[in-house]
Amino acid sequence: xxxxxxxxxxxxxxxxxxxxxxxxxxxxLPPLQELPGVVAVWGLRHRVSDGAVAEYRWTGVPLESEPxxxxxxxxxxxxxxxxxxxxxxxxxxxxxxxxxxxxxGFEVPGEAxxxxxxxxxxxxxxxxxxxxxxxxxxxxxxxxxxxxxxxxDDDQQIRDALLAEASLQMDAVLDPGQTMHRxxxxxxxxxxxxxxxxxxEGAGLVLRSAVHVDMRRLAGxxxxxxxxxxxxALAERAVSGDGERSEPGDAEKVGARLLHAQVLRARxxxxxxxxxxxxxxxxxxxxxxxxxxxxxxxxLAVDNSEMYERRRREVVTLQEHLLPGRLPSVPGIxxxxxxxxxxxxxxxxxxxxxxxxxxxxxVAALIGDVCGxxxxxxxxxxxxxxxxxxxxQEGVSPARALSRLNSGLRRxxxxxxxxxxxxxxxxTKAGLSxxxxxxxxxxxxxxxxxxxxxxxxxxxxxxxxIDEARLGRSRLLLAPGDTLLMFTDGLTESRDxxxxxxxxxxxxxxxxxxxxxxxxxxxxxxxxxxxxxxxxGADDIAVLAIRAGVEQR
Amino acid sequence: MxxxxxxVVEDSDEDVEAIGRAxxxxxxxxxxxFVRSGAEVLPRLTADGxxxxxxxxxxxxxxxxxxxxxxxxxxxxxxLAGLTVVVFTSSEDPAESDACYxxxxxxYIYKPINFALFQTVLRQTLDYWRSRA
Numbered sequence: 001x002x003x004x005x006x007x008x009x010x011x012x013x014x015x016x017x018x019x020x021x022x023x024x025x026x027x028x029l030p031p032l033q034e035l036p037g038v039v040a041v042w043g044l045r046h047r048v049s050d051g052a053v054a055e056y057r058w059t060g061v062p063l064e065s066e067p068x069x070x071x072x073x074x075x076x077x078x079x080x081x082x083x084x085x086x087x088x089x090x091x092x093x094x095x096x097x098x099x100x101x102x103x104x105g106f107e108v109p110g111e112a113x114x115x116x117x118x119x120x121x122x123x124x125x126x127x128x129x130x131x132x133x134x135x136x137x138x139x140x141x142x143x144x145x146x147x148x149x150x151x152x153d154d155d156q157q158i159r160d161a162l163l164a165e166a167s168l169q170m171d172a173v174l175d176p177g178q179t180m181h182r183x184x185x186x187x188x189x190x191x192x193x194x195x196x197x198x199x200x201e202g203a204g205l206v207l208r209s210a211v212h213v214d215m216r217r218l219a220g221x222x223x224x225x226x227x228x229x230x231x232x233a234l235a236e237r238a239v240s241g242d243g244e245r246s247e248p249g250d251a252e253k254v255g256a257r258l259l260h261a262q263v264l265r266a267r268x269x270x271x272x273x274x275x276x277x278x279x280x281x282x283x284x285x286x287x288x289x290x291x292x293x294x295x296x297x298x299x300l301a302v303d304n305s306e307m308y309e310r311r312r313r314e315v316v317t318l319q320e321h322l323l324p325g326r327l328p329s330v331p332g333i334x335x336x337x338x339x340x341x342x343x344x345x346x347x348x349x350x351x352x353x354x355x356x357x358x359x360x361x362x363v364a365a366l367i368g369d370v371c372g373x374x375x376x377x378x379x380x381x382x383x384x385x386x387x388x389x390x391x392x393q394e395g396v397s398p399a400r401a402l403s404r405l406n407s408g409l410r411r412x413x414x415x416x417x418x419x420x421x422x423x424x425x426x427x428t429k430a431g432l433s434x435x436x437x438x439x440x441x442x443x444x445x446x447x448x449x450x451x452x453x454x455x456x457x458x459x460x461x462x463x464x465x466i467d468e469a470r471l472g473r474s475r476l477l478l479a480p481g482d483t484l485l486m487f488t489d490g491l492t493e494s495r496d497x498x499x500x501x502x503x504x505x506x507x508x509x510x511x512x513x514x515x516x517x518x519x520x521x522x523x524x525x526x527x528x529x530x531x532x533x534x535x536x537g538a539d540d541i542a543v544l545a546i547r548a549g550v551e552q553r
Numbered sequence: 554m555x556x557x558x559x560x561v562v563e564d565s566d567e568d569v570e571a572i573g574r575a576x577x578x579x580x581x582x583x584x585x586x587f588v589r590s591g592a593e594v595l596p597r598l599t600a601d602g603x604x605x606x607x608x609x610x611x612x613x614x615x616x617x618x619x620x621x622x623x624x625x626x627x628x629x630x631x632x633l634a635g636l637t638v639v640v641f642t643s644s645e646d647p648a649e650s651d652a653c654y655x656x657x658x659x660x661y662i663y664k665p666i667n668f669a670l671f672q673t674v675l676r677q678t679l680d681y682w683r684s685r686a
Contacts, residue, residue, distance in 0.1 A: 165667060189674060190674050216659070
């Protein structure tokens with residue numbers, strides 16, 4: 001038995017290098033085959049769930065024919081216990097030259113059990129072979145335990161990595177639809193072959209994202225109305241608390257091995273359901289607690305993105321209310337405005353504009369910018385627009401209207417300041433006269449019909465800083481077809497990567513290029529050009545354009 | 554067709570190394586052939602006597618012919634219609650996955666940053682398509 005001792009020693013050493021249970025038979029069966037009197041060594045692997053034989057392995061006589069497999073199944077002993085010696089008289093094994101079969105089984109908790117069948121001839125020393133078989137079973141059991149521990153470590157590492165990457169991916173978007181899609185994308189195929197994401201809308205569930213390793217297969221399934229409603233019913237059952245794992249029949253109906261539903265719940269509210277499809281082996285299924293953990297993180301990400309979306313809509317609504325719903329139409333001129341919200345879309349910006357038409361036909365166009373963002377800036381924006389608009393409408397001069405606003409700001413003790421500019425437009429024989437009054441606001445620009453651009457003069461000091469308003473005044477004249485462009489500093493100060501400002505590099509050229517467009521298109525294109533020019537897009541942009549003469553559309 | 558051969562179309566050195574290492578560990582018997590640009594794919598697959606791989610793993614963002622271009626050309630070729638093509642990408646643009654499926658991709662798989670996860674994703678993808686072969 002010196003040879004056997006060496007073989008066993010080699011076996012113990014080689015066992016540490018096994019990376020998969022699939023490779024185990026190739027390691028443990030051949031040494032037994034070398035022992036005197038051994039005709040064949042057969043190995044059976046049993047299913048965890050019911051003990052049925054799932055895999056056949058062999059050396060010597062192949063275990064391929066159904067009669068041999070039937071004998072092997074009948075003799076299988078897949079529990080720990082003494083080796084059993086079976087006489088093969090009357091068995092089909094006799095034709096292989098077998099006289100007896102030594103059968104021994106083993107169990108490893110949580111793993112598929114196994115049976116060894118040592119098919120031996122009449123001369124074999126059964127007692128010694130049984131001893132050798134138990135020694136090999138010891139090696140096998142230890143190898144399976146080590147594989148299990150290594151797999152548990154690997155699985156834990158993968159679960160940690162998946163949760164980390166999933167959180168990163170989900171937190172990177174603030175749109176609920178995209179968040180749901182990313183959940184499904186991250187899990188397939190790392191933990192499941194497919195994933196459906198349902199969101200709760202009203203009393204029902206609506207499918208929002210569907211991802212599968214084999215998208216054609218999933219698309220075919222979802223196109224089948226019966227299958228699709230069956231899946232939704234399964235998700236609805238999970239919401240009502242009827243278990244997470246599907247019944248075997250449910251999975252079979254959709255061609256999967258197993259389905260598993262996880263409810264998306266955040267802040268005591270059901271947001272939807274994740275429905276996982278599994279085709280993989282039982283040993284590769286993720287644990288239910290991991291799926292619950294993943295669902296919990298996904299639910300929080302979805303909830304956050306929904307809250308963000310609600311807040312964003314409120315801000316957009318508030319912003320819209322701070323600006324005139326519609327500019328009045330004025331005989332003899334064409335007017336249009338555009339407002340582009342900056343990146344920090346969760347705060348209301350402070351840009352404003354308006355147009356007041358006096359009873360005598362004089363038009364006052366105003367534009368302004370309250371420093372800062374948020375609720376306090378929004379309140380001041382609304383107040384500034386209404387104050388200036390009302391005073392100008394009533395015939396108060398721009399200088400006096402701006403001074404009154406300055407006094408109001410100083411009286412309230414506001415630390416915020418406001419830049420503003422008013423263009424008073426009057427028809428004259430020479431054309432449309434523009435009287436520009438500025439309180440620290442960017443100067444307007446006149447774009448002549450022939451393409452020349454004439455900058456106005458800014459000047460003055462922002463309102464709310466000193467008690468006596470300091471204003472800049474200048475005059476411009478518009479001929480028919482000329483356009484007066486008024487804007488906030490979000491447009492002029494939009495900066496490219498090199499730090500150059502839109503006003504210095506591209507404003508005049510862009511305005512010239514857009515001059516033949518209708519004014520509504522001109523303001524839209526101009527604010528978009530400034531946004532595209534800038535790299536941060538952090539500030540809001542307001543543009544108000546007045547063109548002398550009515551456009552023919 | 555050789556089920557044990559996988560063609561990987563990938564221009565990044567880092568991803569070539571990672572894919573080779575991952576498949577080498579999870580499927581040591583699988584041969585991996587790397588093609589470093591989109592333009593080389595069709596000539597390689599349609600050459601006389603060429604061995605057809607069991608699967609093509611395709612990167613999307615490559616200089617020159619993109620992964621999507623390669624996919625469209627593969628699907629337009631009558632002999633390659635049944636070839637399993639898996640798009641393996643870090644792109645998160647939903648429009649890109651729609652375009653890939655419309656062009657005939659069999660799978661559109663996310664490319665993780667973490668190597669253990671990267672290996673798992675590749676192993677599961679290979680196991681899935683082999684079980685369906």
